Amino acid sequence: MNILDNIRVVLVNPMHGGNIGxxxxxxxxxxxxxxxxxxxxxxxxxNEARKLACNAREQFExxxxxxxxxxxxxxxxxxxxxxxxxxxxxxxxxxxxxxAPIALESAKEHKIALVFGRExxxxxxxxxxxxxxxxxxxxxxxxxxxxxxxxxYICCYEIYTALGIFQPSEESAEEANSDLRERMFDLWRxxxxxxxxxxxxxxxxxMMGLRRIFNRGKLTVPDCKILMGLAKQSMWVADQWxxxxxKDKKMH
Amino acid sequence: MNILDNIRVVLVNPMHGGNIGxxxxxxxxxxxxxxxxxxxxxxxxxNEARKLACNAREQFExxxxxxxxxxxxxxxxxxxxxxxxxxxxxxxxxxxxxxAPIALESAKEHKIALVFGRExxxxxxxxxxxxxxxxxxxxxxxxxxxxxxxxxYICCYEIYTALGIFQPSEESAEEANSDLRERMFDLWRxxxxxxxxxxxxxxxxxMMGLRRIFNRGKLTVPDCKILMGLAKQSMWVADQWxxxxxKDKKMH
Numbered sequence: 001m002n003i004l005d006n007i008r009v010v011l012v013n014p015m016h017g018g019n020i021g022x023x024x025x026x027x028x029x030x031x032x033x034x035x036x037x038x039x040x041x042x043x044x045x046x047n048e049a050r051k052l053a054c055n056a057r058e059q060f061e062x063x064x065x066x067x068x069x070x071x072x073x074x075x076x077x078x079x080x081x082x083x084x085x086x087x088x089x090x091x092x093x094x095x096x097x098x099x100a101p102i103a104l105e106s107a108k109e110h111k112i113a114l115v116f117g118r119e120x121x122x123x124x125x126x127x128x129x130x131x132x133x134x135x136x137x138x139x140x141x142x143x144x145x146x147x148x149x150x151x152x153y154i155c156c157y158e159i160y161t162a163l164g165i166f167q168p169s170e171e172s173a174e175e176a177n178s179d180l181r182e183r184m185f186d187l188w189r190x191x192x193x194x195x196x197x198x199x200x201x202x203x204x205x206x207m208m209g210l211r212r213i214f215n216r217g218k219l220t221v222p223d224c225k226i227l228m229g230l231a232k233q234s235m236w237v238a239d240q241w242x243x244x245x246x247k248d249k250k251m252h
Numbered sequence: 253m254n255i256l257d258n259i260r261v262v263l264v265n266p267m268h269g270g271n272i273g274x275x276x277x278x279x280x281x282x283x284x285x286x287x288x289x290x291x292x293x294x295x296x297x298x299n300e301a302r303k304l305a306c307n308a309r310e311q312f313e314x315x316x317x318x319x320x321x322x323x324x325x326x327x328x329x330x331x332x333x334x335x336x337x338x339x340x341x342x343x344x345x346x347x348x349x350x351x352a353p354i355a356l357e358s359a360k361e362h363k364i365a366l367v368f369g370r371e372x373x374x375x376x377x378x379x380x381x382x383x384x385x386x387x388x389x390x391x392x393x394x395x396x397x398x399x400x401x402x403x404x405y406i407c408c409y410e411i412y413t414a415l416g417i418f419q420p421s422e423e424s425a426e427e428a429n430s431d432l433r434e435r436m437f438d439l440w441r442x443x444x445x446x447x448x449x450x451x452x453x454x455x456x457x458x459m460m461g462l463r464r465i466f467n468r469g470k471l472t473v474p475d476c477k478i479l480m481g482l483a484k485q486s487m488w489v490a491d492q493w494x495x496x497x498x499k500d501k502k503m504h
Binding site: 018022025026028029030031052054055056092093094095097136138139140141143144145146147149150153154157160161166167168169170217 | 270274277278280281282283304306307308344345346347349388390391392393395396397398399401402405406409412413418419420421422469
């Protein structure tokens with residue numbers, strides 16, 4: 001049993017097919033599959049919805065339709081409505097990041113619902129009254145009105161993230177140890193002399209600068225090998241140049 | 253100086269006007285105003301963009317256009333690209349929530365850029381090479397491809413949220429103290445007897461149940477006043493009923 005399968009996204013009386021399609025993608029990106037539309041509008045463009053759903057075809061085909069919000073959430077324990085307005089049901093109102101663990105706790109054993117209102121008018125008071133929790137999405141105070149699919153995305157993303165199953169891709173190369181790093185720095189020191197980049201008295205100062213640059217992030221084994229190769233090649237070129245000079249001297 | 257004014261959102265070669273408009277809303281919701289489009293397409297529907305931007309008119313009108321990404325980010329210190337692919341520049345790659353404080357730290361003093369690729373092909377390798385950081389957006393592993401405006405929304409939301417300036421609306425009513433709560437419970441106890449809801453021997457048990465229900469969340473002063481009013485009214489009705497009964501008895 002996947003905990004995310006217990007999360008139902010409910011769109012109440014949405015206007016635009018494009019938004020319904022974008023919502024299919026939004027829930028799909030966050031591992032959620034259960035989508036319901038309440039009080040469907042006859043003018044909704046379902047072809048546009050299908051187009052915007054892109055690869056979230058499974059979510060699109062599985063949309064459940066209900067006449068009323070009461071029916072759409074009947075089997076849910078937590079019923080969380082989203083509202084840009086404040087002052088109504090304030091004491092059950094949570095910023096979405098604080099709500100996420102509450103949602104997951106209930107979704108372990110029960111169906112729960114995330115409820116989103118109309119694009120223009122949001123949820124009506126009698127719909128908010130059906131909600132056990134109200135979710136606030138932090139926004140700039142001057143511009144609180146979110147696009148419908150953006151609001152759905154943030155709520156699903158916070159819940160998905162709180163689940164903690166995402167594995168960020170990490171550097172797979174082995175981190176270099178001090179011995180490898182120092183052998184690399186030795187070669188660079190040698191290279192700076194051989195290429196006549198610095199005079200002896202400036203060498204230690206320049207080495208400190210290079211150590212600062214290269215130690216700012218973690219150096220890996222392949223990083224050190226690239227840097228060592230580069231130093232060796234510069235020294236080889238310097239050596240070739242010296243040989244050419246000697247050849248010239250002998251010829252004259 | 254607003255720190256969010258130092259954040260530039262850069263769209264590289266976007267296809268759909270609708271997405272550009274939705275991005276205007278996304279940045280507006282999160283207090284960001286600086287939007288750039290690189291390598292504009294002749295077929296982009298700018299009327300659709302204007303329509304989807306809704307009230308984010310200011311952001312829409314201020315869009316800057318550049319021929320190349322290099323020019324669009326020239327004045328930025330941190331240049332963060334988004335990529336669904338992994339394995340390229342992995343060691344400078346951060347989940348977006350971990351990236352947010354890095355972005356804010358630099359944006360205190362310098363312009364920084366958040367860079368988003370084409371809807372279908374993302375950023376090319378030579379564009380990712382211009383990026384000092386790569387942002388990963390946590391998603392379900394089976395469906396990593398985000399709608400462009402969803403990706404922008406998440407990145408801007410994480411940065412806005414990390415700024416910590418959002419004030420969640422909180423219950424403004426005073427929390428009830430024990431004295432008020434106990435006077436409320438006294439009235440309910442009295443009411444349950446007067447209305448003959450429970451017999452004496454069950455009264456304490458029932459009161460424990462009610463205490464559990466009402467103490468599950470914080471009770472406010474107005475909450476207690478509603479509950480006290482309700483108990484008093486029930487007792488008044490019970491009293492009226494008793495008086496009627498007595499009247500009937502006297503009449504017969």
